[in-house]
Amino acid sequence: MSEPTLILRDVAIYKGWLDLGEQAALVTALRDVVARAPLFQPVTPTGRAMSVRMTSAGRYGWISDGQRYRYARHHPDGMAWPPIPEPVLAIWRALVSETRLPDCCLINHYTTEARMGLHQDRDEVDFSWPVLSVSLGDDALFRIGNLTRGGKTDSLWLASGDVVVMGGAARLVYHGIDRIRPGSSSLLRGGGRINLTCRVVM
Numbered sequence: 765m766s767e768p769t770l771i772l773r774d775v776a777i778y779k780g781w782l783d784l785g786e787q788a789a790l791v792t793a794l795r796d797v798v799a800r801a802p803l804f805q806p807v808t809p810t811g812r813a814m815s816v817r818m819t820s821a822g823r824y825g826w827i828s829d830g831q832r833y834r835y836a837r838h839h840p841d842g843m844a845w846p847p848i849p850e851p852v853l854a855i856w857r858a859l860v861s862e863t864r865l866p867d868c869c870l871i872n873h874y875t876t877e878a879r880m881g882l883h884q885d886r887d888e889v890d891f892s893w894p895v896l897s898v899s900l901g902d903d904a905l906f907r908i909g910n911l912t913r914g915g916k917t918d919s920l921w922l923a924s925g926d927v928v929v930m931g932g933a934a935r936l937v938y939h940g941i942d943r944i945r946p947g948s949s950s951l952l953r954g955g956g957r958i959n960l961t962c963r964v965v966m
């Protein structure tokens with residue numbers, strides 16, 4: 765297993781883990797997923813549309829049912845989620861596990877205006893496995909806090925090709941995306957950012 769570039773609050777950060785060719789191949793595979801399972805805007809339990817658009821690949825996908833967030837076997841439009849693309853699984857195998865593969869690859873799409881408020885990822889049943897994140901496209905200002913709301917936070921710019929692994933003590937910390945830096949990458953036509961998070965759900 766390779767050494768992370770840096771470790772911040774138990775979050776392992778691998779800067780530039782993917783080269784440009786690998787990033788482009790990933791984008792091609794993700795376009796195929798999105799063609800079969802379109803991006804949608806989840807509605808928060810308070811009834812507001814999230815600014816980030818999402819879809820999933822894998823056995824389970826993350827949805828909002830209008831009351832709460834949960835993992836579901838089907839897209840809101842009724843289709844099964846497409847399989848997780850092989851190049852995504854290859855990153856998981858290299859950095860997390862060769863035996864246990866993720867149940868869900870959540871795909872987040874950020875336009876320039878999109879953001880994600882501080883939250884915990886706790887809709888999964890099994891927290892013993894890390895969450896693996898892959899950034900593609902424009903830079904994003906990632907903020908990481910604590911196991912409870914409030915307290916000091918650290919911020920870090922994530923760039924295209926960076927991979928982050930949140931395991932152990934980091935698995936349940938509050939985190940979010942404060943803003944996107946428009947025009948910082950030419951990977952995605954039309955700009956914006958894609959973030960993948962691979963999760964063991966059940």
Ligand code: MD3
Pocket residue numbers: 870872880885895897904928930934935936937938939940941959961
């Ligand atoms: C730290 N996504 O999808 S990825 C999410 O960039 C989410 O789209 C952000 O937070 C994004 O839930 C951040 C980095 C990340 C993902 C999951 C974590 C950091 C995490 C889970 C626990 C702790």
Ligand code: FE
Pocket residue numbers: 883884885939
């Ligand atoms: Fe999260």
